[in-house]
Amino acid sequence: MNILLNDEIISRENVMVDIEDRGYQFGDGIYEMIRIYDGLLFEWEAHLERLVRSAKELMIPLPKGMEVLQKNIHLLMKESGVLNGSVYIQITRGVSPRKHHFPENADPVLTAYVREMERPLEQIRNGIKAITTEDIRWLRVDIKSLNLLGNVLAKQKAVEQGASEAILVRGDIVTEASSSNVFAIRGQECFTHPTNQFILNGITRQVVVRLMESTNLTLVETPFTKEALMEMDEVFITNTGLEVCPVIEIDEQLIGDGMPGYYTTQLQKAFETLLLELIPQ
Numbered sequence: 001m002n003i004l005l006n007d008e009i010i011s012r013e014n015v016m017v018d019i020e021d022r023g024y025q026f027g028d029g030i031y032e033m034i035r036i037y038d039g040l041l042f043e044w045e046a047h048l049e050r051l052v053r054s055a056k057e058l059m060i061p062l063p064k065g066m067e068v069l070q071k072n073i074h075l076l077m078k079e080s081g082v083l084n085g086s087v088y089i090q091i092t093r094g095v096s097p098r099k100h101h102f103p104e105n106a107d108p109v110l111t112a113y114v115r116e117m118e119r120p121l122e123q124i125r126n127g128i129k130a131i132t133t134e135d136i137r138w139l140r141v142d143i144k145s146l147n148l149l150g151n152v153l154a155k156q157k158a159v160e161q162g163a164s165e166a167i168l169v170r171g172d173i174v175t176e177a178s179s180s181n182v183f184a185i186r187g188q189e190c191f192t193h194p195t196n197q198f199i200l201n202g203i204t205r206q207v208v209v210r211l212m213e214s215t216n217l218t219l220v221e222t223p224f225t226k227e228a229l230m231e232m233d234e235v236f237i238t239n240t241g242l243e244v245c246p247v248i249e250i251d252e253q254l255i256g257d258g259m260p261g262y263y264t265t266q267l268q269k270a271f272e273t274l275l276l277e278l279i280p281q
């Protein structure tokens with residue numbers, strides 16, 4: 001596998017991660033995961049914008065190679081031969097003797113690589129089971145930082161209970177899920193948590209919000225409770241890998257009739273149409 005290290009592409013064996021890289025010691029860094037469909041980067045501009053925002057919020061200077069990032073990612077994709085997969089991009093604050101405060105002379109370190117990935121069609125078609133668990137994460141989860149322990153623990157709990165996602169509840173409010181945004185439909189209203197410091201502003205979320213305009217659904221960006229969630233007709237989650245994925249069961253209770261719902265399916269169709277439009281036939 002080849003890796004982009006700042007502005008150079010080198011083979012994985014030759015990449016050295018310094019023991020005092022702040023990403024490694026403090027989780028002091030940011031990342032993005034971008035989908036590749038048929039050799040095309042999906043929503044590149046939006047991901048780049050979010051990456052730059054995350055860097056700004058954490059006061060991480062943009063690294064060497066940032067201005068030619070898109071070109072280098074395309075080179076990586078070409079070399080890897082991956083047509084359908086994902087790109088992972090990470091920027092850490094850099095290498096410096098371990099002290100909590102920002103180092104004066106560290107250069108940020110950018111790494112990126114490409115992986116092959118199939119669309120998870122089984123989950124997209126049939127839906128997934130989720131659990132709910134307390135949102136124990138910090139109060140700036142709008143920043144896509146490397147600090148993911150709250151997410152990791154939640155996802156692990158879901159897996160141990162035979163589910164594939166953990167819906168996070170702060171107080172009694174549903175925020176998002178361990179690696180996805182949550183939408184819930186009641187009648188013709190589609191509820192989702194507003195974009196503030198309590199959720200990541202998902203790129204797939206943004207796409208789905210746009211696609212919703214072609215349905216009869218009304219978007220309601222307002223906090224809602226776990227109790228309300230359990231009473232919804234339909235629930236679905238969105239992220240870069242799962243796209244629009246129905247949630248058919250939460251905490252062992254069926255949502256609606258336990259099948260992907262009408263509006264969720266409509267949004268999935270709109271997402272498919274968008275992909276077909278993007279990919280030249």
Ligand code: PDD
Nearest residue numbers: 178179180181200202203204205239240
């Ligand atoms: N995570 N919320 C959280 C906590 C996430 O980790 C993610 C995605 C999302 C959805 O964002 P997007 O639509 O931009 O993928 C929401 C990625 C996929 C990850 O960590 O691997």
